[in-house]
Amino acid sequence: MNSWQNFLLVEVCLKYSLSQKEQAILLAKFPDEDIVNDNNQVAEQSLKNPDLPISAETVTRQMWTIYNERFSPHPNREGFPDNERFSPHPNREGFPDYNQRSSRDKDAKFLAWLKPQYLEWLRIKNNNLVPPVIAYTDNPFIPLNDIITEQHLLFGREREITRVFETLNSGSSVALIGEKKIGKSSLLQAIYQQAQHRLLKPRKAIYLNLSLIFNDEDFYDELCYQVGIPVSKGRQLIRELQKQQLLLLLDEVQQMTWDGFTRELRQQLRGLADGQANPPLRLVIAASEHLDVLFPDSRDNPSPFQGVCIEEFIQPWDENMVREFIHRRLANTQVSFTEQEIIQLTQESGGHPQRLMYLCHRTYSQYMEMMKTEL
Known part of the structure; x- marks a missing residue:
């Protein structure tokens, strides 16, 4: 999955609660940031993707739903003046001015609306400008025993x-x-x-x-x-x-x-x-x-x-991977492990991810106890 498809999935499909079928249609219609497939071309892909409709007419109806329901506010939502324009949701930008246009014009307008968002998303992603999600008082070395199901926590x-x-x-x-x-x-x-x-x-x-x-x-x-x-x-x-x-x-x-x-x-x-x-x-x-x-x-x-x-x-992590893991988990905290601590953590864990997680969790907790004592 390339960066454009990843953007569509995370920032568009999931944010606007598209169904699995609607996600498949959107990904087939806009395969990259410069291409728009017509509804016939989308339907032709149903031979390879069972989530896609087999007829262009069904694609047309689904796209109407996507544009007029998924990317449109609810009827009673404040700021929705008429059916010709899209008023933004309080927590997200809206897609303006599409209802009166032909299908191809709507698609082109929609893509033009997405592209600057994609470029900004790509800039942030490439520069690793990820907003902090962990307060420094929370231990970032989790989970200790559970299977990792949240993909942003999976490392290496x-x-x-x-x-x-x-x-x-x-x-x-x-x-x-x-x-x-x-x-x-x-x-x-x-x-x-x-x-x-x-x-x-x-x-x-x-x-x-x-x-x-x-x-x-x-x-x-x-x-x-x-x-x-x-x-x-x-x-x-x-x-x-x-x-x-x-x-x-x-x-x-x-x-x-x-x-x-x-x-x-x-x-x-x-x-x-x-x-x-x-x-x-x-x-x-x-x-x-x-x-x-x-x-x-x-x-x-x-x-x-x-x-x-x-x-x-599936091999244990090497020393470089261990160091990168520790660095990333501590990035949004006020704690830094010493060089000696990192060497000891690497040796004691043997590069075993869960063992390392436990040892780092314990070391971080010790820092927190010292900070409380100093206060």
Whole structure:
């Protein structure tokens, strides 16, 4: 996803509460800051993106809704003089003067309204002028144990995320391999949230945490619920899933070695993710062991995910990454760690993100206690 698409998603689609279908239409209609696709061109893209309408007429109706409802104030909102102009919302700039124009003119006017906002957004982004969000009295080294679901808190894993999507877009599934608490679950959450805009061929992302699933029956029940199909297994499940295009993210996949899980379930997942140019499933699995040592009950057969998933090893951070992490977290505070403290934190944590987070949290808390004592 390029910077223009990222801007549209964050500063336009999310800010103005566009639905998933409306987001897809807007991204297809305005693929970059200098191009406007007509409604026929948008509809033609429905073959590759199921969120897009298949007819230009439907695109036209959806664009009317986008312009006249999403980017228009409510009827009783103060400052809305008539239906020909857009009055700004109290907390955001409005899109002026479009209702009486032709569809193409509206699109061109809308793009002209967006471009200066995009350029300003790009300037701020490139200069890292991010407004402070953490008061200096709050400990910035959080969360200590939880999975990171807020993407602005995820640090140091963009390279791994990019490689995962490159692998998925090349036609393979992925296995995230790393020691426990290294950040695999947070990576899965990032992939889950970014899949809609980084997959070249759209797939519905499904996330299952296998530490909360205890047997085959639980797995089938939760999978079918998330997909939105009747609970089924065997051939019936295969027929249902063959109608889908899914990105299945399985966390704690080593839990499938428990007695409640069978080899047949794993082989079925392998079959749905393998052997076709565009299979119903693409997998991203997270495990703490290499695939070739998982699932000893596979007997002489290879591990069911081996050969289907390309392994991506999640490594601890090096010293430079540790220093950058500490620097960024302390940037909006009145605290600075000493060089000796940073060296000690690096050595004690071994570059392990969660361990480092805990140690930094403790060190920062000590500074806060000293500041209170001095007061």
